[in-house]
Amino acid sequence: MFFANNNNLTSRIKSYRFATIIAGCLLSSAAGLVPVAGLTTSAQAEEVKTFTDSSRLVTVGGALTEIVYALGLEDKLIARDRTSSYPESVQKLPDIGYMRQLSSEGVLSVAPTAMLVVEGSGPQETMDVLKRASVPMIIVPEVYTAQGILDKITAVGQALGAQDKAATLAAKVSADLKSVEAATAGITQKKRVLFILSRQGGRLLASGQNTAADSMIKMAGGVNAIDAFQGYKQLTDEALDQAAPDLILMMNTGADKATEDHSELLSNPALAATPAGQNKAIVTMDGLYLLGFGPRAAEAARDLSQSLYSKAVQ
Secondary structure, three states: OOHHHOHHHHHHHHHHHHHHHHHOOOOHHHHOOOOOOOOOOHHHOOOOOOOOOOOOEEEEOHHHHHHHHHOOOHHHEEEEOOOOOOOHHHHHOOEOOOOOOOOHHHHHOOOOOEEEEEOOOOOHHHHHHHHHOOOOEEEEOOOOOHHHHHHHHHHHHHHOOOHHHHHHHHHHHHHHHHHHHHHHOOOOOOOEEEEEEEOHHHOOEEEOEOOHHHHHHHHOOOEEOOOOOEOEEEOOHHHHHHHOOOEEEEEOOOOOOOOOOOOOHHHOHHHHOOHHHHHOOEEEEOHHHHHOOOOOHHHHHHHHHHHHHOOOOO
């Protein structure tokens, strides 16, 4: 990579990391860096909306990375987190780790001049170190709604000084989302969908209310089969029986992805006894595509709706 062939820069990075992590020195005034948005203290209350220098950009959060590409600003990117897997070309960039398990050393090793970070990233200890290092950072709220998607686009455009491009992209995405909403509004017999996040040890971890999966199911014209709790929890056999899903939804990546014939999944007697299990109505989709709530969310909702109702949603 670039840094491996530049001994002087590598030396400076090591010194920078040492000073940051060991001494916790504050560099904002000397380097002309902007305050950290979303991680402010009472003495640092002004939110940053636009980076002063985004030439070495790091993104944390797959949807934010997609937006950067959709705005045609991918040349600014020097690194990304593990959830940033689309488009495929982004996978050639250095990986600084999973969004909720970031290390300060991993981030600082690429010497970013700007970081776009989705809300919920961490851990907090890492964020605190980056804050003390005055790494320019903007935290983008994560809201699983159509408006939340548009707000992400606006925030990224503002951060990178590309407001006009962001307005154009937001208008297109908004039109796509409204089209899906209109197409699903007339569905009277809504099908029940069970989203299974994982099934480690034979235990099903399913989505309740107020999650990305819950919002996507509703956007596609379905009903979340789990309404007894919020977030993600393990299901009992009794809860599965009460849920009575018409369709089982899963991600097609990771250790828990379903086999092609779904035999392993349906080896669970309680799951096999549901309407979805009896009809083998199981749909798998790419996790970022399905749950990212980025520029492709309307397409994902159309695809899921078509799987639910066996007809194209325009």
